[in-house]
Amino acid sequence: MSAGTRLEELGMNGQGGSDPVVSGLGEVDEPAFSGLTERHRRELHVHCYRMLGSFEDAEDTVQETFLRAWRRRETFEGRSTFRAWLYRIATNACLDLLAKYRPEPATDGEVLWLQPYPDRLLDELPAGDADEPESVAVARETVELAYVVAVQHLAPRPRAVLIMRDVLGWPAKDVAEFLGDSVNSVNSALQRARAGLREHLPAERQDWTGGEQDARTRELVRRYTDASVATDVDRLAALLRDDVRFAMPPTPGLYVGRDTVVSNWVEEGFEGTAGLRGAPTTVNRQPAVAFYLWRKSEDAYLPLTIDVLRITDGAITEIITFHADQFPRLGLPERLPADSIE
Template sequence: MVTDTMDETEFAELTEQHRRELRVHCYRFLGSLDEAEDLVQETLLRAWRGRDQYAGRASVRAWLYKIATNACLDFLDRTPRVVPSVDLPVAMESHLAPRPAAAVPWLQPCPDDLLDAAIARETVELAFLAAVQHLSPRQRAVLILRDVVGWSAKETATALGTTPASVNSSLQRARAELKEQLPSRRTEWRVPSSSEEREAVARYIAAITSADDKAIAAVLRDDVRCSHQPGAGGYDGPEPTWYGGLATVLAAWAPVLHAAEPMELRMVPVRANGGPAVATYVRHDGRFHALGLNTLLVVDGRVAEVTTFVPAVFASFGLAMTC
């Protein structure tokens, strides 16, 4: 129980147990792990300052979630963001989402170590997080509180200072928009077993590091798609880029894998957002330097999607920039 007479140590002991899930909550909301951590700190500070307002009618967890949600809304009100409008490349398969995660410039992958094992994987997948960023802040809040946290319309309305009818209306619009942004075949993809994922990642690493086109073609799906944030994986363009289809991917990778002076790559498997990922380094001046972090989507034993993030995300995974 939170009381206005407790000291900082007692308050920290009571609230610290909720830090991990609050960080995930803010991460879903904002898409940025760095900003999520800042908002958790803001949440706990607001809670400490407003501890005399805690009436005990809800659990401490629910009270903190309400504070965190409103802290995120205030943050987005101060720093409004819009996902860039980028034309759909003709190489993209029509049944896939029109914009990949990399098209959300502030989106960051999250190490599995920072996620609770009980969290539903589909609510922290990059495709879901990127799609959520297309919603208005209020729609985002309603969708996450209702469909992810599992609150009732009444509880959500109380947290947001509105009515259950307004919550239900916003939820309907948010679900429709989310459906538009998610890959249409997402629900058909079977979550692979751990052994299937590990085997696919091992084949992927072996194929890329050996620059074996035949092996690369065997480990990628025919409808594979790839995307890069600006500055990721050697891509320095001003906008995110993406392309789809096996032939297109092989052609796009050929200049790097089969250059006159081939790159020597080192690839380290990690876990991000409930799925496999690979940290890629390139040899230069006698050392390996961070090139990009690739998250992978494995479907039926083959790689269906490769999303490349900037080397700056290595820090959150505890990865060195050079090795």
């Protein structure tokens, strides 16, 4: 019997839609099994990213998930969908990584391992149901950096419970089975996680700018870009809210308040920077600006940093800056020619 025939019998070789309840993976060969798992790669990667906050760690964990799934394929009994089975393995792989490398959650608002997630890859996720705008909003808001950062402050198991219950929408009974806990334990962990999340999320979460950007947001991003290119600290300060937050992972330091943030920029020599160009973009479903610095030896502008912005009620309330090593992953140009931007 061919692998293709075997998959047809299992009802698992179609494209799109949800996985049916199936059984009998023991006879599926490795190439066929790989094709089966690959269809879920992006959503599992985003799930691991929420859990871990790091794009690279999420990639490693997805690979570990697929390896574990292949090695344990004969244990799949068809009591749940194949997709749910993979989520269980992925969640446990994340918990194992956290136990080994990050036994303690983040503190003081800093997440030094934080990395951005490219919007072009988020576009690969299955489209949300237009009849359920709440689920679409949850999918968008739970990949924004403020949410990812807040989640990193939770202990690993409550973190997993929160994501499976509130993001994936799974029943407490299923989460309890996946994690080997009781329903009461899961409900208790969810309460703790929700309380902890509220402590670290912005109060005005419903006012975030995510998804499609309106004209007001685009204009604010343009003004921010222009002021940055001109290294005009006063113009930049005017765009910031009083309680703005600034961080630059993996560099330690969280700066809170307009005066504190601006003072840090001045101390770091921002005003003396010359030859900047800025290219507006989006990252983690948020507005962002990629900055390039003129290099005479290359006769081009080369990647410098990318600022990911959170905008609330017409003012910038958070700036998270990432280094140039993130440009390739984000699909940004590796250089801008001298005449690329007026």
